[in-house]
Amino acid sequence: MYPVEISGPRLAWRELTTGDADALIDMLSDPGLFRYAADQELPDVETYRGFLAEQIEAARTPERHRYKLGITVDGVIAGMGGLEMTSATATAAEIGYLLAPAYWGGGMGTEAASLLVDLAFDRLKLHRVFAGADPANHASIRVLEKIGMRYEGTRREDVFKDGKWRDSVTYAILETDARPAR
């Protein structure tokens, strides 16, 4: 499915373009945010633009299984994230999301995440949506709970970050579970 566009009351998800490279790198450079990402070096804008071009090309094929999208508020990039299946025929997808710190604390994370769940069940017709989080990332875990996901377990020493192995908690919601009203 391409292009994907989903709007909520306050924010929208849309396809990324190569023109977003500057805004995204700018956003990802925020030290308050990078703390939560797994160990990876930030690429320079040029490399990132090339990476986006590749992603967009793959997104236009029938085998599309990665929905890497941008979050906008009043038309301006405010975050990114998306949904990833292991293949185009998979029945489950993992979601992920991040917001620029300026947008934290007002329910936007919850709105963004619940729109991804709607995309997975209503449009992609998937059965299962899951997400992983660092056990110390309380805001993200709270978001997963608020969108109706249930705790399924803790993978021990699953993510290498800041020179240490960290556990990850897994949450999931099925198409047959209740989706809380928002």
Place this chain on the structure above:
Amino acid sequence: MHPVELKGPRVSWRELAVADAQDMHDLMSDPQVFRYMSDTEVPEVAAYEAFLIEYCATITEPERIRYKLALTLDGELIGSGGVDLSPSGRKSEIGYMLASRHWGKGLATEAAALLVDFCLDTLGTHRVWATTDVTNHASRRVLAKVGLREEGVMRGYSFKDDVWHDSVMHGMVATDERPLRG
């Protein structure tokens, strides 16, 4: 790395070859084995041979991430399995299946212990994981015996024989006790 050869007291793992297509087809045609495979149909010999030709062309690559292996007893193929590395190369997933006529003699436990040693000692991964259908008690027991712990249950993980199945996630890290270390 290539070629892989792992020898236990009774069973051995070796590289899968194109010439194994018929034996692999026979193994998967065993209904008790096929029941726990994700495929919806047993692949035809010719189709499996085509897959093996493609797969075998990749196994000498330096960045190898897939290890599909044949399990042998006295030179005869009695099962298969292997290891998949994560993109970072730091985590590995193991899997195995054994022809039902050989069940109940501890051979799968021996085979799984060899895979665990290979992942931790040879490939140097930090974490080894596996998933099993919650009803697959024999395989859950095998994983427990080689040192993997049950870390949670993923609901609606697979669709087989017209119903959704839950899966146990199992994991082991390099510092865990390894009861059957070779």
